[in-house]
Amino acid sequence: MDDRLPxxxxxxxxxxxxxxLVGGSDGAPVGGDKTTEDQLDADNAVEEDQLKxxxxxxxxx
Numbered sequence: 001m002d003d004r005l006p007x008x009x010x011x012x013x014x015x016x017x018x019x020x021l022v023g024g025s026d027g028a029p030v031g032g033d034k035t036t037e038d039q040l041d042a043d044n045a046v047e048e049d050q051l052k053x054x055x056x057x058x059x060x061x
Contacts, residue, residue, distance in 0.1 A: 042048035052058055 040051055042051050
């Protein structure tokens with residue numbers, strides 16, 4: 001009887017990764033489109049900072 005837990009490093013990686021399933025990194029927005037991005041409005045400074053951190057076009061601090 002083998003009670004050994006599987007080693008995560010030994011796990012087989014699937015050929016269909018999440019990136020491959022959504023079309024790769026071709027610049028297409030994931031989870032919405034340009035219209036969705038334009039509809040996001042901040043009500044206060046905290047939300048404004050959060051939206052900046054989620055913006056893929058904004059450079060990191």
